[in-house]
Amino acid sequence: MDSDDEIPELIHQEDQIPDLIPAAQDDPSLSKVPITIVTGYLGAGKTTLLNYILTEQHGKKIAVILNEFGDSIDIEKQLTVSDANTTEAKPIPFVPLANGCICCSVKDVGVAAIENLMEQRGKFDYILLETTGLADPGNIAPLFWLDDGLGSSIFLDGIVTLVDAKNVIKSLDEGFGDENATELKEQAGGHDGHGPLLTTAHLQISHADVIIVNKADLVSEEELQTVVDRIRSINGLARIETTTRSRVKQLEGWLLDLHAYDHVQDADLQFASKGHSHLDPVSRLFANTTSSLTIDQTISTITINFPPLETEQVDKFDQFLRSMLWEETLPATSTQPSFEIHRLKGRVPLHNGNILLVQGVRNVYEMNEQKGGQSPADDQAKLVLIGRGLDEPIFRESLLAALS
Numbered sequence: 001m002d003s004d005d006e007i008p009e010l011i012h013q014e015d016q017i018p019d020l021i022p023a024a025q026d027d028p029s030l031s032k033v034p035i036t037i038v039t040g041y042l043g044a045g046k047t048t049l050l051n052y053i054l055t056e057q058h059g060k061k062i063a064v065i066l067n068e069f070g071d072s073i074d075i076e077k078q079l080t081v082s083d084a085n086t087t088e089a090k091p092i093p094f095v096p097l098a099n100g101c102i103c104c105s106v107k108d109v110g111v112a113a114i115e116n117l118m119e120q121r122g123k124f125d126y127i128l129l130e131t132t133g134l135a136d137p138g139n140i141a142p143l144f145w146l147d148d149g150l151g152s153s154i155f156l157d158g159i160v161t162l163v164d165a166k167n168v169i170k171s172l173d174e175g176f177g178d179e180n181a182t183e184l185k186e187q188a189g190g191h192d193g194h195g196p197l198l199t200t201a202h203l204q205i206s207h208a209d210v211i212i213v214n215k216a217d218l219v220s221e222e223e224l225q226t227v228v229d230r231i232r233s234i235n236g237l238a239r240i241e242t243t244t245r246s247r248v249k250q251l252e253g254w255l256l257d258l259h260a261y262d263h264v265q266d267a268d269l270q271f272a273s274k275g276h277s278h279l280d281p282v283s284r285l286f287a288n289t290t291s292s293l294t295i296d297q298t299i300s301t302i303t304i305n306f307p308p309l310e311t312e313q314v315d316k317f318d319q320f321l322r323s324m325l326w327e328e329t330l331p332a333t334s335t336q337p338s339f340e341i342h343r344l345k346g347r348v349p350l351h352n353g354n355i356l357l358v359q360g361v362r363n364v365y366e367m368n369e370q371k372g373g374q375s376p377a378d379d380q381a382k383l384v385l386i387g388r389g390l391d392e393p394i395f396r397e398s399l400l401a402a403l404s
């Protein structure tokens with residue numbers, strides 16, 4: 001490693017972070033680089049996917065940050081850039097970083113890895129960040145919104161979760177391979193009289209914008225459909241594709257250029273309400289069969305439909321979101337369920353002809369009023385929530401009361 005590749009000092013103070021990436025901040029002509037977070041259980045096929053991408057001809061130079069366990073607990077980030085002109089993947093010199101998992105100490109290690117990478121800006125036009133098998137993407141995603149330094153040079157394009165078709169149901173039901181699985185005692189009706197489990201698999205699925213159900217070759221078509229149905233019952237917003245050897249049918253829209261956070265399409269929210277669109281060919285094959293849909297007891301998706309808002313109600317809507325996301329309390333209701341929100345998308349038409357677009361991950365949300373642009377489908381406002389303990393009638397009642 002030569003002197004140009006010196007490891008930057010790790011940052012421990014949150015308020016120091018905005019100064020990180022000075023080159024990017026100083027030169028406004030540099031456009032923001034998109035980043036996709038790739039997550040999934042150990043052995044789901046993440047490395048297979050990234051190797052496939054790095055050797056594919058796709059005209060993009062993609063930097064991959066791998067987050068791997070070595071022999072010891074040290075974690076190293078290996079940076080590799082695919083070369084659009086040859087089929088070779090060129091490694092950027094190894095950048096050893098401090099011990100720790102990217103989701104536990106992301107403000108230190110993750111930021112430093114990305115800062116390190118951004119010093120080599122110009123050599124790539126897309127970043128893929130692979131997280132360890134047990135990462136909770138909900139800890140990582142808001143960083144790209146909240147951190148001024150990162151946010152000025154990088155934007156989060158989306159979260160892709162790989163699941164292993166053979167083992168994912170066991171992971172969801174039994175916490176297979178997951179030491180962090182926790183029993184939700186307050187929710188009755190779980191397995192063997194116990195509460196259902198909240199596993200890392202639930203968190204990885206609930207936060208995902210794209211879910212790749214890999215290792216399709218190891219299960220029957222019926223088993224594959226059961227897996228797709230189960231995943232759909234957890235996350236009604238994500239696009240789902242089934243693959244073997246992580247070979248997605250195309251990179252754009254499935255791994256790159258996801259634009260999951262920069263617009264809220266009406267079609268996406270319709271999809272959550274109906275629960276069947278965006279389906280991959282295998283799912284379509286089964287669309288007319290009577291497969292029984294297992295509703296996951298732990299994490300689910302709900303869609304709240306409500307009438308378009310007067311301009312004066314926008315503040316009330318914002319207060320509802322703050323109460324729900326920041327205080328985990330539903331306003332204006334006597335029923336106070338225990339819940340947590342992982343992902344939120346909303347499209348709210350206003351009587352002035354504008355449209356309010358809402359995006360959220362955990363307790364971080366963003367609301368933008370877009371001028372005009374309402375479509376015929378915007379006769380109702382829609383708020384889609386993915387999380388734990390969501391009961392649509394209770395949430396709807398609270399929202400309507402808060403708006404009145």
Ligand SMILES: Nc1nc2c(ncn2[C@@H]2O[C@H](COP(=O)(O)OP(=O)(O)OP(=O)(O)O)[C@@H](O)[C@H]2O)c(=O)[nH]1
Nearest residue numbers: 042043044045046047048133214215216244245246
């Ligand atoms: N049968 C089958 N095996 C696969 C498939 N995809 C990957 N594998 C194999 O499964 C094993 C794990 O794949 P990886 O790509 O290393 O999985 P990973 O998610 O990166 O796993 P970790 O590095 O442990 O987090 C490897 O031996 C792969 O060759 C698939 O679709 N079918």
